[in-house]
Amino acid sequence: MKNTPVTIKDIARALNISISTVSRALRGMPEIHPDTRKAVTQLAEELDYQPNQLAKNLAKSRTRTIGVIVPNLSYYYFSAMLNSIEEAALQSGYSVLVCQTNESYLREITNIQNLLRSQVEGFIISLSRDTDNYEHVERLTRKNIPLVLFDRYAESINVSKVIVDNHAAAFKATEHLIENGCQRIGFLAGPAQLVLSNQRINGYRAALAKHGLSVGDQYVFNCDYTQENTIMQTLAMMSLQQPPDGVVIISDRMAYSAIYAMQQKGIRIPDDVAIVSFNNEPISAYFSPTLSSISQPIQEMGTETVRLLLREIEATDNTIPKETKVMETQLIVRGSSLRQRS
Amino acid sequence: MKNTPVTIKDIARALNISISTVSRALRGMPEIHPDTRKAVTQLAEELDYQPNQLAKNLAKSRTRTIGVIVPNLSYYYFSAMLNSIEEAALQSGYSVLVCQTNESYLREITNIQNLLRSQVEGFIISLSRDTDNYEHVERLTRKNIPLVLFDRYAESINVSKVIVDNHAAAFKATEHLIENGCQRIGFLAGPAQLVLSNQRINGYRAALAKHGLSVGDQYVFNCDYTQENTIMQTLAMMSLQQPPDGVVIISDRMAYSAIYAMQQKGIRIPDDVAIVSFNNEPISAYFSPTLSSISQPIQEMGTETVRLLLREIEATDNTIPKETKVMETQLIVRGSSLRQRS
DNA sequence: ACCGTTACCGCAAACGTTTGCGGTAACGGT
DNA sequence: ACCGTTACCGCAAACGTTTGCGGTAACGGT
Structure with a gap:
């Protein structure tokens, strides 16, 4: 019935x-x-x-829909970016279809395929952790389907991008630790294939070099974003012959686990080890200790991403030049890095 | 071109x-x-x-798509539920369309409308915080469109539901605090229109009554889930003539802010105030102190929600009885509530 | 040699819209 | 009284598929 x-x-x-x-x-x-x-x-x-939207879209051969693919919506950054993107899209009369890759390369491929079949007019993608081959996204540009990457991008893909100045951000974070008296600073990084992570490592190295505090590679630990691995890498770092007195961490989520591991070992934050991380999740303001973090201009990144995409979608010819928008970050200083000057 | x-x-x-x-x-x-x-x-x-999926769906007059509407994907619980729902749906050959209400009643209405127009075959909804009128969802059942509610539900809506035993969970949490020596226990609740919150309050009251520790209404504070309001309500609670020595909090997110506010006032957790909350977010295991929390069987809830929905979608007649599945919860005991017995 | 069956394929309608084009009736101006 | 214009509406094709039905050619059995 x-x-x-x-x-x-x-x-x-x-x-x-x-x-x-x-x-x-x-x-x-x-x-x-x-x-x-x-x-x-x-x-x-x-x-x-x-x-019936299906019939409408079919008849008009337009969907006014954009596909958004992110690694995981339980990360504050992606969830907030999605909201910002949705809002900007809505204002231009577009709706969005969201997919999560759960950091899987294969799911990224099937997500793209599904969205293609749903006739999205463009893509906004933040690459998954495990993506080390870009054939599937380059195929989109070969089909002339507009695509904008944000945050998790790759240099070699020739599309518009919206990113932050990772080098400068890590430089700023590292220098801040130095100003707070850190002499030997480590870096808890993401997976080695993440350009974002490597750029931050470079910024960190540059800051160390500038202040004559360069350290060996053994102070950089690659992590896979899981809590268990984070704890392992943290313990490994703190077991170094000369453990660091300051650590830059690639994400707040990882910092939570790292701090826990350190506190379990009786290490005091920030007295023994000062910490700065990235993303400025809302919880960081209430963590104990409150967590110093690099904040990204999420609202602006969202609107900019949508603007770059719609520019390509609504263009009549294909001569639109690709654009890479590099945003500035802000260091939010909190308890995890603030030492009384001695 | x-x-x-x-x-x-x-x-x-x-x-x-x-x-x-x-x-x-x-x-x-x-x-x-x-x-x-x-x-x-x-x-x-x-x-x-x-x-072309549009054409395919139109020709077959089937989309094999279900619409999922949740308050906010940045909460671990909803994000995890979405993953669980997606997985279960996929296994039955269905795909899902996700929308967030951002706790807004109006967005809930437009989300339902948009999904309807996209010809979803059924809905899975967790009501928004601000939803105090159910006309928009009852309209779905009047149209004979299958709908299953989970977590944030309402008694009066006659549909299948997948929920946890909130009364028992709060009872368990409260009794645990009592066992750990708490004599005067407060409750930091959600908005007053949330049935989920009120049921937990009832469970809390029942536990207090059982142990002869009943307190007045002034020990129950309603909160709107924002961090600022949580801090305000926490400070108000701790400023009572006789402040509590144990608090049950409606969500981990709120607990983070509440603990921060307490620690700022020099209150020690769990020594001065012991705390248990709900949701068992991954971060809770690494918070300082580690947070005791009620864990919900997310995987099971997701598959069950999908099962109940597909049962209705794939039924040929309308005689399927509505079913309410009540799941058991688990109390994960951690540092925030564990006191040395005196 | 004939015929029934089978294998393989095409026609055309259908899903629910949009839209170009044409058609009729009424109207206003001379 | 006549005609051009305008207001209002319908026909039919189109979007890209699926699918029931029918049709032809080849095959195997007698």
């Missing part, structure tokens, strides 16, 4: 008019008599008519 | 066969000669043909 949804055919039949007239009346086209328009809208309202 | 996507028409023309044959060949129907099938699949592969 499933009742099929009401269509414009139903309305047309009930009112003894054609479906064209119903269609035009509902969309407020001018060539419809006010009386019939009123009759149509009234009946539509009464029947709670909902236009 | 946007190139339009390749269709079965293109393949048919190139191979000098009809689109019916292409369609059947691609779907592996038996009445196609192996040679033509091979030619079709090969060319489709070569052209990277992607079937």
Whole structure:
């Protein structure tokens, strides 16, 4: 007894008019008599008519939909970016379809395929952790499907990007630790294939070099973003012959685990080890100790990402040059790195 | 110079066969000669043909898609539930469309409308914080569109539900605090219109009553889930003439802020105030102090929600009785509530 | 040699819209 | 009274698929 949804055919039949007239009346086209328009809208309202978006999109050969693919929405950064992207898209009359890769390369591929089949007009993607091959995204550009990467990007993919100045951010974070008296600073990084992570390592190294505090590679630990691995790497770092007195950590989430591991070993933060990390999750302000973190301009990144994408979607020719927007970050200083100057 | 996507028409023309044959060949129907099938699949592969899902769904009048609406994906619970739901749906050949309400009643209404227009075959909804009117969801059941509520539900809506035993969970949490020596226990609750919150309050009151430790209403504070308000309510609670020595908190996120506020005032956890909260977010295991929390069987809840929904979607008649599945919770004891017995 | 069966394929309608084009009736101007 | 214009509406094709039905050619059995 499933009742099929009401269509414009139903309305047309009930009112003894054609479906064209119903269609035009509902969309407020001018060539419809006010009386019939009123009759149509009234009946539509009464029947709670909902236009079939599939049919609409198919007939117009447009969906006004963009596909967003992110690693994981439980990270504050991606969840907030999604909200920002959705808002910006909505303002331009676009809706978004979201997918998570759960950091899996394979799911990234199937997500792209599914969204393609759903006829999205463009993609906004932040690459998964395990993605080390870019054939699947380059195929999109070969099909002339607009694509903008953000945050987790790759240099070699020739598309528009919205990123932060990772080098400068890590430089700033490291220098801040140095200013707070750290002499030997380690870095808890992400997976080695993440450009974002490597750029931050470079910024960190540059800051150390500038202050004559360079350290060996053994002070940089690669992590896979899981809590267990973070704890392992943290313990390994703190077991070095000369353990660091300051650590830059690639994400707040990892910092939470790292700090826990350190505190378990009786290491005091920030007295024994000062810490700065990235993302400035809301929880960081309430963690104990409160966590110093690099904040990214999420709102601005979202609107900029959408702007770059829509520019390509709505272009008539293909001559739009790719653009890479590099945003500035802000260091939020909190308890985990603030030492009384000695 | 946007190139339009390749269709079965293109393949048919190139191979000098009809689109019916292409369609059947691609779907592996038996009445196609192996040679033509091979030619079709090969060319489709070569052209990277992607079937237009809109057309497919329209032609079959089925989408095999379910709509999921949650308050906010940055909460671990909802993000994890989404993953669990997606996995279960995928296994039955369904895909999901996700929307966030950001706790707004109005966005909940527009989300439902948009998903309806996208022809989802059923809904899985966790109500927003601000939803105090259920007309928009009851309209779905009047249209005979399957709907399952989880977590944030309402008694009066006559649909299948997947929830946890909130009363028992709060009872368990409260009794645990009592066992750890708490004599005066407060409750930091959610908004007053949330049934989930009120049920937990009842469980808390029942536990207090059982142990002869009942307190007045002034020990129950309603909160709106924001960090600022949480801190305000926490400070208000701790400023009572007789401040509590134990607090049950409606969510881990709120607990983080509350603990911060307490620690700022020099209150020690768990010595001065012992704390238990709900949701068992991954971060809670690394918070300082580690946070005791009620864990919900997310995996099971997700599969159960999908099962109840698909049961209704795939039913031929409307006689399926609504079912309410109440799950058991587990108290994870950690540092925030563990006191040395005196 | 004939005929029934089978294998394989195409026609055309259908899903629910949009939209270009044409058609009729009423109107206003001379 | 006549005609050009305008207001309003319907026909039918189109979007890209699926699918019931029918049709032809080849085959195997007698």
